[in-house]
Amino acid sequence: MPFVKRDTMGRIVSLHGTADEASEQLSSDHPEVERFLAQSTHPAPDAYKRALAESDQDIAxxxxxxxxxxxxxxxxxxxxxxxxxxxxxxxxxRLRSHLQQREDNFLDDSELL
Known part of the structure; x- marks a missing residue:
């Protein structure tokens, strides 16, 4: 049975295995716990936008x-x-070439071998 931590509005904001951070304990099949877990497993719309932007970079x-x-x-x-x-x-x-040259040249111009 998880321990739950709530915000000021009474909504569950996190689940814990011990009472160290939360003192209220609810059963795993409690409707509020199930609702919290369902919301946690579906990324927010912003997460989809970030994933799509990263995918755009990969496709480019x-x-x-x-x-x-x-x-x-x-x-x-x-x-x-x-x-x-x-x-x-x-x-x-050109940008990639410049970046590659900078990575290959790990000594700055003032250093000599």
């Missing part, structure tokens, strides 16, 4: 890699892409 990288693969296999020409797409891909490539 996949798309970029796919375009590079198609160009390298001569299945499409880079110049066949719309100019705005070419610019965005080149900008990303």
């Amino acid at each position: 990288r996949v798309t970029e890699d796919l375009i590079h693969l198609l160009v390298n296999k001569n299945l499409i020409l880079f110049t066949d892409l719309p100019p705005v797409v070419q610019k965005k891909l080149l900008d990303r490539e």
Whole structure:
């Protein structure tokens, strides 16, 4: 039987296995406990938005890699892409190259071997 902690409105905000942080104990099948658990297992709409944004970043990288693969296999020409797409891909490539150089050069310019 879990111990429950409530907010000032009387809603359950957390469940505990011991009475260290909460003194009220309810059965596991108590309707309030079941409702709290049901709400806890379904992410809030903001969590879905964050997951979708992270997925967008992943898809952008996949798309970029796919375009590079198609160009390298001569299945499409880079110049066949719309100019705005070419610019965005080149900008990303420059940024990634710059970042890679910074990671490869772990000594700052003032340090000598």
